[in-house]
Amino acid sequence: MKRRWMLVGLALVAIVAVAVPALAGVSGGKEPRLFDVSQIANASRIKAHHALGVARKARKRAERALKLARKNVPVAGTSAPVPVFAEASGAVTTGSTTSYVALSGGPSVTVSVPQATNAPQGTGLIQVAAQAHVGDDAGAVALFQDGSAMPVQSDICQTVAGLPGPALFASGDGLGGTWGTPASIEFSTGACGSTGPAGPVMFVTTAGSHTYELRYAFCGCSATDATFSQRRIWVTPLA
Numbered sequence: 001m002k003r004r005w006m007l008v009g010l011a012l013v014a015i016v017a018v019a020v021p022a023l024a025g026v027s028g029g030k031e032p033r034l035f036d037v038s039q040i041a042n043a044s045r046i047k048a049h050h051a052l053g054v055a056r057k058a059r060k061r062a063e064r065a066l067k068l069a070r071k072n073v074p075v076a077g078t079s080a081p082v083p084v085f086a087e088a089s090g091a092v093t094t095g096s097t098t099s100y101v102a103l104s105g106g107p108s109v110t111v112s113v114p115q116a117t118n119a120p121q122g123t124g125l126i127q128v129a130a131q132a133h134v135g136d137d138a139g140a141v142a143l144f145q146d147g148s149a150m151p152v153q154s155d156i157c158q159t160v161a162g163l164p165g166p167a168l169f170a171s172g173d174g175l176g177g178t179w180g181t182p183a184s185i186e187f188s189t190g191a192c193g194s195t196g197p198a199g200p201v202m203f204v205t206t207a208g209s210h211t212y213e214l215r216y217a218f219c220g221c222s223a224t225d226a227t228f229s230q231r232r233i234w235v236t237p238l239a
Contacts, residue, residue, distance in 0.1 A: 083127075083236040084109045092216075095225035099164050100142040100149065100215035103228065108213035113237045115207045124207040125238040127200040130168050130214055131180025132231040138190065138219035139226025140170035141179075143203075145210050150203060154183040157192035164217050168201070169193030173221040178230070190221070200236065 088105030113124035132141055140163045143150040153166035161170040171179045172191030179191070180198035212235050218226040 083234040087232040091229040097220040127236040129198040129234040131198040134171035135227035136176040137223040138173040
């Protein structure tokens with residue numbers, strides 16, 4: 001028993017003899033040094049200063065977002081623009097070949113267009129998508145803002161399809177179906193639109209409240225009028 005305890009004691013002495021110099025950092029006869037307390041404190045102070053800077057920046061961003069929210073201004077990256085939508089399902093007709101006319105049900109929407117970011121004062125931007133089911137007799141759809149034709153619609157549609165003015169889109173004679181934006185010319189049929197889901201097109205306008213309406217015309221290719229149904233419009237104001 002005594003011999004066992006003696007061996008255990010010698011083993012502990014050997015472990016301590018090896019561990020203490022390593023912890024003490026003995027090298028080249030220098031004085032033992034367990035820890036450099038000043039270096040640890042300095043590193044901790046630097047980390048704390050960095051964390052304080054991050055916290056201050058986060059607080060400034062939060063305060064700015066709160067101010068913008070109180071002004072009802074959208075914060076970049078927080079939410080997507082929301083489209084304003086209207087539709088009219090009933091069928092309407094027109095035989096007008098000289099002007100675009102308002103038909104029962106429109107549809108129309110009124111939106112508030114904000115000042116566009118990084119644009120001249122008073123400038124607004126909108127995206128518009130529209131579609132309608134047009135009968136076999138070709139017809140055209142144009143966008144009106146506050147009662148006047150919206151500038152920079154497709155003048156090529158006007159030329160190819162023989163329309164009374166630029167249009168958002170136009171169907172082809174004998175090609176009854178759903179037509180919409182964006183305009184895409186088919187010279188062989190005189191069609192100037194897209195099929196399937198409507199895609200958005202961009203317009204420049206002025207900041208403020210505006211009413212947007214779809215108006216209609218008959219291409220005059222055959223028959224006496226064009227029929228429109230399932231009419232839809234989406235207007236998205238952009239900040």
